[in-house]
Amino acid sequence: MIRFEHVAKRYPDGTTAVDDLSFEVAEGELVTLVGPSGCGKTTTMKMVNRLIEPSSGRIFLDGEDISTIDPVQLRRRIGYVIQQVGLFPHKTVLENTATVPHLLGWQRSKARARAAELLDLVGLDPTTYGGRYPEQLSGGQRQRVGVARALAADPPVLLMDEPFGAVDPVVREHLQNEFLRLQSQVRKTVLFVTHDIEEAVRLGDRIAVYGQGRIEQFDAPAAVLGTPATPYVADFVGADRGLKRLSVTPIEEGDLEQPPVVHLDDTLPRELGSRWAVVLDGDDNLHGWLSAEGALRKGSVREHARRMEAWLPVGASLKQAFSTMLQHDAGWIAVIDKEETGRFLGVLTPARLHEALRRSIDADAQAIPRTEVDLESIATITEAAKS
Numbered sequence: 001m002i003r004f005e006h007v008a009k010r011y012p013d014g015t016t017a018v019d020d021l022s023f024e025v026a027e028g029e030l031v032t033l034v035g036p037s038g039c040g041k042t043t044t045m046k047m048v049n050r051l052i053e054p055s056s057g058r059i060f061l062d063g064e065d066i067s068t069i070d071p072v073q074l075r076r077r078i079g080y081v082i083q084q085v086g087l088f089p090h091k092t093v094l095e096n097t098a099t100v101p102h103l104l105g106w107q108r109s110k111a112r113a114r115a116a117e118l119l120d121l122v123g124l125d126p127t128t129y130g131g132r133y134p135e136q137l138s139g140g141q142r143q144r145v146g147v148a149r150a151l152a153a154d155p156p157v158l159l160m161d162e163p164f165g166a167v168d169p170v171v172r173e174h175l176q177n178e179f180l181r182l183q184s185q186v187r188k189t190v191l192f193v194t195h196d197i198e199e200a201v202r203l204g205d206r207i208a209v210y211g212q213g214r215i216e217q218f219d220a221p222a223a224v225l226g227t228p229a230t231p232y233v234a235d236f237v238g239a240d241r242g243l244k245r246l247s248v249t250p251i252e253e254g255d256l257e258q259p260p261v262v263h264l265d266d267t268l269p270r271e272l273g274s275r276w277a278v279v280l281d282g283d284d285n286l287h288g289w290l291s292a293e294g295a296l297r298k299g300s301v302r303e304h305a306r307r308m309e310a311w312l313p314v315g316a317s318l319k320q321a322f323s324t325m326l327q328h329d330a331g332w333i334a335v336i337d338k339e340e341t342g343r344f345l346g347v348l349t350p351a352r353l354h355e356a357l358r359r360s361i362d363a364d365a366q367a368i369p370r371t372e373v374d375l376e377s378i379a380t381i382t383e384a385a386k387s
């Protein structure tokens, strides 16, 4: 879909920003460009929508040499999201989102309907947020509007330059999750610039690790973590790359244990057969939990159930699971099908977390013979969560 052929960019002052870049991004693939400041990531990205022209080499979009496409026409095929979102302050969220469809000459009602649909898709209720102005939004919400606006005209390609760089780590992780969910629905071809290796690993189908002006390794996240191609890459991904694996390994249904379950309207069972049971409502959605002591009291489950605080949707990362356990001082966390419905699937315990991690390592060890992973530190942290 996007192909670089021996592309170089030299600025007039003699700086070589990128040198002899050749790589290809497949249709529907999300490639993260990661590397230290000044290594040429932004230059690479801006050459795709012709905000910067290469000094030599060629770039193809869907087989077409982009130097032959009118830049304005080209940019209509490419959504662009940057860190300082660049929303128009005097326009509402809905108007901001509808900007490109307007420019394309869509009818006002069609453009607004499309904008509302997109806002919904990025998790902003259009009736609540559509009429607000950018200054009335949080940083994370503004970034979501930026993503919605870039998607509004349904371009096949998205360029994203540190889109979540300006928000705090918790919001950032949330936005990353939402973006992954969104990408699984819209399947755009995405080039995503970041200098955060964890973000690159979490989001990328493949990662391009930049050294100074060139790509040192272009590979799947597990391969970059497991078998860094050069000492530079090994240094960049860090000595704790075994732990980084936590953030790329999702919780799967098969990882979960099935504890005893009671329902809100049940009478107290007295004997749980366990130290605790999960409490569900009439639709089998997660409500909370009941201790063995609670079960011995008089009354209904509803009266003695406690609300569940430590829970996550399936597909969340093992890292999120681990940090949720620590945050709530919990020996296990409940896992639901998705945030909206809350249907209970099972619980993840530290032992199961450890097994899931081993599964991921073993799978890669088969695919990549030289995988080395810091199993000892993984064992230490899962032990810490158990105690």
Ligand SMILES: Nc1ncnc2c1ncn2[C@@H]1O[C@H](COP(=O)(O)OP(=O)(O)OP(=O)(O)O)[C@@H](O)[C@H]1O
Pocket (backbone or CB within 6 Å): 011, 012, 013, 015, 016, 017, 035, 036, 037, 038, 039, 040, 041, 042, 043, 044, 195
């Ligand atoms: N207009 C310009 N004139 C001269 N040099 C430039 C120009 N724009 C960028 N550079 C240089 O080109 C190199 C690559 O810059 P680029 O912005 O692509 O890096 P980056 O990897 O995106 O960095 P960052 O993470 O800090 O945004 C840097 O050394 C930068 O100083």
